[in-house]
Amino acid sequence: MVRLGTGIGWRPEIAEAVEHMPGVDWVEVVAENVCPGHLPASLTRLRERGVTVVPHGVSLGLGGADRPDEARLAALAERAGALGAPLVTEHIAFVRAGGPLTVSQQLEAGHLLPVPRTRDALAVLCENVRIAQDALPVPLAVENIAALISWPGEEMTEGQFLYELVERTGVRLLIDVANLHTNHVNRGEDPAEALAELPLEALAYVHVAGGFERDGVWHDSHAHPVPQPVLDVLADLAARTDPPGVLLERDENFPAPGELARELDAIRATVTKAAGSVSPGAGHLPGTGAAPQAPAEVPDAGALATARERVALAQASLLSALVAGTPAPEGFDRARLRVQGRALAAKRADVVAKVAPELPEILGDAYRGEFRAYAAGRPMTAGYRRDALSFAEHLLLAGRPEDAAARGRLTHWWLDRSGPRPLEGRPMTRWLRTARLALRRSQALR
Secondary structure, eight states, X not given: OOOOEEXXXXXXXXXXXXXXOTTOOEEEEEGGGOOTTSOOHHHHHHHHTXXXXXXXXXXXXXXXXSOOOHHHHHHHHHHHHHHTOSOEEEESSEEXXXXXXXXXXXXXXXXXXXOOOSHHXXXXXXXXXXXXXXXXXXXXXXXXXXXXXXXXXXXXXXXHHHHHHHHHHOOEEEEEHHHHHHHHHHHOOOHHHHHHHSOGGGEEEEEEOOOEEETTEEEOOSSSOOOHHHHHHXXXXXXXXXXXXXXEOOXXXXXXXXXXXXXXXXXXXXXXXXXXXXXXXXXXXXXXXXXXSSOOOOOOHHHHHHHHHHHHHHHHHHHHHHHSOOOOOTXXXXXXXXXXXXXXXXXXXXHHHHHOTHHHHHHGGXXXXXHHHHHHTOOOOSOHHHHHHHHHHHHHHTTOSSSHHHHHHHHHHHHHHSSSXXXXXXXXXXXXXXXXXXXXXXXXXX
């Protein structure tokens, strides 16, 4: 088992602060945000100092009905090699649904959504994890996620679900204590009960993060200080086992470096105090690892294919309700679905603004309203880059923005990025794209 120590999520906005922050033993980087051939200079300097870097994937969708995408797996493996990582991590979640298994358009959530804790979903997840393990050059650890909604008809608790996942696959666990707190507030699940059922011997490391509560719903924002209830869950875990690593996540609304350092100090102090609270000779309290009452046999190929189809239909129905406005599937809390749908729309707008910062700059205060109007009837079917281009094209076809200078800047931006290569030094290609856009606008106005 790799001993990692205390770490922080590396982000470009705090790269310099992280480099100079005392007591940072390791960092975690979002895998999709780094290019193996062009690693940020800050990450390179950290690696040269002996700081471990762990890639953390967000787009694989191991909990989805489809088999993991080979290209995404290859990209994750490449990043693990480029960073010299001792392991890689991903999420127990689905991020897209639809497609061939449901004979429908594939939809992208743009966010991590919970899998149902059912036998079908477990069988699919286990097979997907095995496929990923075979494709990766280093061990894989998977993370429990935060959720605003609960699936009806679940057959296992989170602890039981994770216990059997580990039992069947040997995968390691990344336990996010902030997500356990989130699920306590949003779904009434006791973090202590979840910890008691986990196979803590499989623990790879721990995530700690902040959030906020609004109208009785906890939002795992990664943009606020770590609250005491999350530290309390961390203390409970640390009293049960010695975590190999603990990492602070912060994705936006970054505070001053001194405040981040104080949060790291609080995390260290919580772990140290909890470990010291165990009576001498007692050792750390293990999770009971309580397996489900009736463990199921591993399904054969035919049963697994059928399970994939059932999971695909259920996930496509839920995602369509969240992003395409179709009726809520039976058994779901409709109010919570509306909250989740609004959260997905807001995140979509946020990420598009990060992927294409020129768009909010060009549109100014109108960006949010324009994007909400665009997204309301257009669920995401590809990645965020394509979403940004489609949004810009939608505005231009409608003759917006009304300000001619802003529309000109948006036109230039779209023309330069709507193909596989930039337009610099390619006047004929620019002319063809301009003509195509003009033709589509004339057709839209008919």
